[in-house]
Amino acid sequence: MEKLMGCTISEVTLPDYSEIAKLAEGACPVNWALRCVKQAQLENCGMSVMCRDGVTQLALVITDIVSGKGKDDDLSLIKELCQIFSTTAGCEMASKVAKNVLYSMEHHADEWEQHCRRKRCAALVCADYYSIYIDPTTCIGCGTCLRLGPEGSIAGGEGMIHVVLDDGKIKTEEFVRACPSSAIKKAGAVKPNLPAAPIPVGSFEVEGARKRRRERG
Amino acid sequence: MIITIDGKEISVNGEQTVLEAALAANIYIPNLCTHPALPVQAGCKLCVVEIDGRPVQACETAAHDGMCVTTKSDDISRRRNVAMELMLAGHPQDCTSCKVYLKCELQALMQYMGTVHSRLRTVQRETNSIPSVKNPLILREMERCVQCGRCVRACENLRGVGAIGYAKHGGETYIGTESNAGLAEAGCRFCGACIEVCPTGALQDEEGVLSQEIAKHEALVPCQVECPAKIDISEYLRLINEGKYSQAHAVVREKAPFPHTLGYICNHRCEDGCKRGKLNSSISIRNVKRYAVENDSDMMWLDAAMAPLGAKSGKKVAVIGSGPCGLTAALYLQKKGHDVTVHEKLPVAGGQLVTGIPEYRLPLEHVQKEIDFIKSVGVEIKTNSNIDSVTRLKEGYDAVLVAIGASQGKKLSMEGSNLEGAYAALDLLRDVRLGLPVDVGQTVNIIGGGNVAFDCARTLLRMGRKVNIICLEKGEAIPADAEEIEEGINEGVVLYDGTATVQIESENGVITGHRIADVDDTSTERMIPCDSIVFAVGQGTGLTPEFGIDINDQGHPTSDKSDHTTSVDGVFAAGDVMTGTRFVIEAIAAGREVAKEIDRYLGGDGCIDETLSPRAAKEPKIGKIDGFAEMTRVASHVHTCDEATREAGRCLQCDLRRDIGPVKLWTEYTAN
Ligand code: SF4
Ligand code: SF4
Ligand code: SF4
Numbered sequence: 001m002e003k004l005m006g007c008t009i010s011e012v013t014l015p016d017y018s019e020i021a022k023l024a025e026g027a028c029p030v031n032w033a034l035r036c037v038k039q040a041q042l043e044n045c046g047m048s049v050m051c052r053d054g055v056t057q058l059a060l061v062i063t064d065i066v067s068g069k070g071k072d073d074d075l076s077l078i079k080e081l082c083q084i085f086s087t088t089a090g091c092e093m094a095s096k097v098a099k100n101v102l103y104s105m106e107h108h109a110d111e112w113e114q115h116c117r118r119k120r121c122a123a124l125v126c127a128d129y130y131s132i133y134i135d136p137t138t139c140i141g142c143g144t145c146l147r148l149g150p151e152g153s154i155a156g157g158e159g160m161i162h163v164v165l166d167d168g169k170i171k172t173e174e175f176v177r178a179c180p181s182s183a184i185k186k187a188g189a190v191k192p193n194l195p196a197a198p199i200p201v202g203s204f205e206v207e208g209a210r211k212r213r214r215e216r217g
Numbered sequence: 218m219i220i221t222i223d224g225k226e227i228s229v230n231g232e233q234t235v236l237e238a239a240l241a242a243n244i245y246i247p248n249l250c251t252h253p254a255l256p257v258q259a260g261c262k263l264c265v266v267e268i269d270g271r272p273v274q275a276c277e278t279a280a281h282d283g284m285c286v287t288t289k290s291d292d293i294s295r296r297r298n299v300a301m302e303l304m305l306a307g308h309p310q311d312c313t314s315c316k317v318y319l320k321c322e323l324q325a326l327m328q329y330m331g332t333v334h335s336r337l338r339t340v341q342r343e344t345n346s347i348p349s350v351k352n353p354l355i356l357r358e359m360e361r362c363v364q365c366g367r368c369v370r371a372c373e374n375l376r377g378v379g380a381i382g383y384a385k386h387g388g389e390t391y392i393g394t395e396s397n398a399g400l401a402e403a404g405c406r407f408c409g410a411c412i413e414v415c416p417t418g419a420l421q422d423e424e425g426v427l428s429q430e431i432a433k434h435e436a437l438v439p440c441q442v443e444c445p446a447k448i449d450i451s452e453y454l455r456l457i458n459e460g461k462y463s464q465a466h467a468v469v470r471e472k473a474p475f476p477h478t479l480g481y482i483c484n485h486r487c488e489d490g491c492k493r494g495k496l497n498s499s500i501s502i503r504n505v506k507r508y509a510v511e512n513d514s515d516m517m518w519l520d521a522a523m524a525p526l527g528a529k530s531g532k533k534v535a536v537i538g539s540g541p542c543g544l545t546a547a548l549y550l551q552k553k554g555h556d557v558t559v560h561e562k563l564p565v566a567g568g569q570l571v572t573g574i575p576e577y578r579l580p581l582e583h584v585q586k587e588i589d590f591i592k593s594v595g596v597e598i599k600t601n602s603n604i605d606s607v608t609r610l611k612e613g614y615d616a617v618l619v620a621i622g623a624s625q626g627k628k629l630s631m632e633g634s635n636l637e638g639a640y641a642a643l644d645l646l647r648d649v650r651l652g653l654p655v656d657v658g659q660t661v662n663i664i665g666g667g668n669v670a671f672d673c674a675r676t677l678l679r680m681g682r683k684v685n686i687i688c689l690e691k692g693e694a695i696p697a698d699a700e701e702i703e704e705g706i707n708e709g710v711v712l713y714d715g716t717a718t719v720q721i722e723s724e725n726g727v728i729t730g731h732r733i734a735d736v737d738d739t740s741t742e743r744m745i746p747c748d749s750i751v752f753a754v755g756q757g758t759g760l761t762p763e764f765g766i767d768i769n770d771q772g773h774p775t776s777d778k779s780d781h782t783t784s785v786d787g788v789f790a791a792g793d794v795m796t797g798t799r800f801v802i803e804a805i806a807a808g809r810e811v812a813k814e815i816d817r818y819l820g821g822d823g824c825i826d827e828t829l830s831p832r833a834a835k836e837p838k839i840g841k842i843d844g845f846a847e848m849t850r851v852a853s854h855v856h857t858c859d860e861a862t863r864e865a866g867r868c869l870q871c872d873l874r875r876d877i878g879p880v881k882l883w884t885e886y887t888a889n
Contacts, residue, residue: 038388046383046390047366048260053303053340056388060338077336084299089273090259 028125029108030115033101034062040097050085050094066126070116124186132167136204138183160198220284229280236275245886250365251276254877258366262300301332304363307340315418322416329883344391350399353495362419368411377838380405401846407869413877438871443490445806446472451872457509457865465509467518467830473805477583480507484800498850505864508855518829527554532615532819537604540568541801542792543620545808547596549825553816557596562603572647575676608765616815619790623798625759628752633721638728638749642673658748662731665753666690671701674710691715758794781811
């Protein structure tokens with residue numbers, strides 16, 4: 001009996017599920033699981049059905065879950081698949097990834113539920129579940145974001161409060177960090193009140209505060 | 218060693234895996250990526266079973282004494298179903314449009330497991346749209362591939378070629394070649410092993426490559442399909458490639474006692490069938506065969522070929538006609554233990570081999586040698602023995618074979634066709650061959666466009682005559698082989714094609730010219746002066762009712778039965794006399810068939826199979842040869858050992874695929 005399997009697990013360092021316990025504040029366990037899956041998808045040798053088609057299937061379903069297309073029974077489907085993968089002999093990569101996903105699901109069941117059914121990501125990591133905005137009270141009108149953002153994503157001008165027109169291409173941590181005044185922020189389900197177009201720096205605060213007071217009253 | 222499968226004890230040899238042991242005991246365990254001819258991959262996970270309460274793959278678990286295996290449980294079903302669903306997630310759902318519909322292992326498995334296309338996400342593989350470089354032999358529809366890897370192992374492990382393998386593109390796995398090159402560039406040897414093992418419709422023989430009309434096992438080797446005598450061509454090509462000329466010669470001899478003759482004049486139907494012809498050009502089968510025969514220095518087959526194929530029967534058989542059909546039948550009947558006497562009306566034996574084929578195409582001495590061998594086995598050949606009544610002859614024999622061929626030259630019935638200088642082509646060829654004087658003058662016009670017309674023309678050219686050929690057909694439609702026409706014209710034949718004979722001109726009973734005209738325009742009528750006219754317009758059997766068997770209007774023997782019998786019990790007929798003019802290899806094949814029938818008629822078993830070159834197990838590992846697909850056909854005759862090796866080495870060894878054999882489907886297992 002000649003053996004052919006060319007599994008590369010020994011050469012690939014997939015994150016270990018113990019790392020999830022150490023996930024920094026603000027990390028998303030669903031996103032973390034998806035990243036493990038995608039890495040395994042890139043690196044597996046393709047010779048066994050669990051590694052090849054199984055990991056691909058996980059990637060498709062979890063991608064749906066983080067992008068608003070999760071279906072009701074997706075969580076139980078992933079669980080079933082992962083339980084099988086993690087106990088199948090000879091599919092090291094699939095087995096390890098499946099254990100990671102299961103671990104994440106067990107320890108963060110709530111977050112998975114939120115992603116799948118309520119289309120929310122508490123950590124504001126999953127791109128489809130947050131939007132990028134510029135805090136009109138913090139923006140200093142320096143124009144850094146306007147220069148960095150692709151054409152059509154930001155509107156603004158010298159001394160003006162900048163406004164996000166389309167956040168499709170700017171949902172990156174780098175972009176968020178680029179603002180010297182930390183005015184670029186993420187919003188989840190609750191969207192803040194924002195100017196529709198650039199207005200001079202300093203002119204929003206008053207407007208907004210008055211409005212808010214009136215609403216409360 | 219005993220193991221228990223689902224409570225059933227089975228005995229196992231020490232080498233077997235659990236899967237092998239189960240299948241051998243007729244217990245089915247589903248599996249897809251496993252194949253009896255290939256090493257284990259354990260990739261499809263369908264063969265999962267439980268041992269000691271743990272799921273393991275039966276294909277990679279060695280059986281050991283006392284082992285207790287469970288093949289059915291809810292957990293096992295769930296695992297198998299998931300594996301199957303995963304494979305199907307990327308597989309097209311419409312089976313009915315697939316060419317292997319109902320002949321597909323994957324489909325059979327879906328049936329067995331009851332899997333339907335499922336709750337899983339459908340996978341659209343980007344790699345399906347990698348443009349595949351087409352080739353004329355192997356059709357690749359990779360969207361149907363389930364990546365079981367059988368083809369990869371067939372190519373890599375079984376064949377030692379490694380043209381295809383698992384490839385990655387982003388996160389997708391696919392089966393491909395290096396840099397997605399075409400198979401030819403990837404070093405493929407077009408052995409077809411990958412097609413043979415593929416359980417889906419992903420790899421198929423391109424349409425028209427293999428005949429669908431005959432059993433697959435036969436159809437796999439197209440050269441042999443075309444060969445009337447069913448010679449084991451791929452085997453002798455392999456032997457020639459290895460320089461084993463005597464063995465190669467022996468392989469030909471197993472089916473035809475005229476290998477050398479065939480090496481010269483066979484019309485090589487095998488080459489028309491040859492699969493390599495679709496790739497670039499067919500193997501020059503006839504020419505390498507001739508090279509092998511001519512370089513057979515030890516005649517390793519001689520003893521085996523002389524050995525009888527049955528005990529003496531005490532029966533006597535007369536064969537009328539010593540052409541290839543009659544002599545072939547005579548040889549095998551003699552070997553089957555009967556006493557055979559061949560009656561030849563001419564002073565020399567060989568029939569058309571000797572009198573119909575000119576010396577420049579087939580040197581007489583070669584035929585002579587092959588006839589001498591037949592005589593050495595005990596066949597008696599009586600020359601100058603003209604039999605004009607089978608009824609009288611039959612009295613002294615238990616069976617008679619009429620194999621007189623169709624050697625009576627015909628002439629067109631027109632004015633002048635009975636003049637002194639008007640010949641039938643076959644008569645002329647025969648007379649020249651027998652060294653009889655022929656008086657044709659200086660310029661000869663030949664009417665007809667078949668091979669016989671060109672044989673005649675080229676014979677006369679060699680005798681220093683001027684020759685014109687006048688034939689009705691034009692260009693491609695001329696019936697003679699293209700090679701014959703080309704060589705004839707190069708040698709000096711003047712060809713009037715698309716031309717009809719209007720009249721033979723004569724003065725005082727002497728031919729003076731030939732009036733001809735274009736077939737489609739009578740106004741072109743003109744006269745070509747000539748001294749004689751040769752009719753090459755077909756030939757007949759020359760049989761008359763007086764011969765003693767029923768004949769039809771064309772002079773062919775008739776019978777109520779479809780085989781080689783005639784209207785008279787114990788009198789058989791075969792070869793050209795039955796079929797009209799055909800090729801030598803068909804006459805030989807007919808000789809074999811009728812020999813079997815006559816043997817059965819005389820109480821024998823009709824078996825004339827013999828192995829003159831013992832077969833070794835075929836080496837499945839053919840290895841990689843750079844530029845294999847582009848290797849071109851040897852330009853003309855094979856002159857050197859290197860040329861023979863190279864030309865025979867171009868063979869795709871189509872027969873190796875027969876050794877792989879089909880996989881048994883679940884329906885064929887009965888023990889569970
Ligand atoms: S082409 Fe056929 S044999 Fe090769 S991996 Fe695909 S399904 Fe298996
Ligand atoms: S060498 Fe044979 S097995 Fe390999 S790809 Fe070519 S035909 Fe298939
Ligand atoms: S490639 Fe070889 S085996 Fe195949 S048809 Fe041609 S001669 Fe025969």
